[in-house]
Amino acid sequence: MLDITKRIELINALLKQDTEESLTYAALECRLTLEYLCYERFKLYFPYLSKSDLSTWKPKHIIKQISEQIDHNVSKEFSVSISAEKINGRSPATKEEYESIAYTSLGTQSELKLRKLDKLYNSLARVALHIPVPSISSGDINIYGKKEIIRKKVEDVISFLSDIKGNLLMGGSFGEELSFNCLACDTKLKRPIKNLQDRTVLSCINPNCVESYLIEKKNNSFEIIRKVIKFSCSGCGEELVVPARNFQELRFEDRLDICCGNCDVKSKVIMRPQLITPNS
Structure with a gap:
């Protein structure tokens, strides 16, 4: 899991240098950090989603796709606790019994505010990481953007990162899953049934395999068709x-x-x- 505190320290150190170059590097470090926050969550869902099936490489949309197709908890805040306590020597059987026993906290996954993250991600590129295409009225071409504008965007990212307090990340799905082995490489492929749409295409998650499958819904079951x-x-x-x-x-x-x-x-x-x- 990414050490956000160290990332903030690195970005602040670049801000203190207060040069056009250091502020540009700070903007780059911010953008890389935002990418990492999304991609580390995507990595937890490798058993469910092939890179080949991603609709785009952009960080926000990858998390959005995971939320829609696999697990809506991917960007939400939640806490996980465990307990070995019994009820009269047996495991709890009802909601009331589960709520009555003592738990030990394992940690909390922090919310990932995708709309804010995406806005910051794009604005960093706009003010610091691209040279605007010149026009007849734009004057001289500058390698670097305006220092005060870059600094403000970087500080906005630092504020965003400072609000992420979680110490836990969890991937996977809850509920019934459709699973089968790839015909070519025998890798296990799976998707949550509750999010599985008719005529969904699943690519093999093995990066060295080029197989893919069409999933067709037939009444209350699914037919798996090799795409050839x-x-x-x-x-x-x-x-x-x-x-x-x-x-x-x-x-x-x-x-x-x-x-x-x-x-x-x-x-x-x-x-x-x-x-x-x-x-x-």
């Missing part, structure tokens, strides 16, 4: 089955070599647009 694209081998006519994710990053005129396991003939797939006209 099929071709016929140009040498022997054998059906070639290729994971669909192999094609996700291909651009116009990019090529993908496919080797037939039956006859070893290599086929080339070229990414080109196709015009499909509706039937008259």
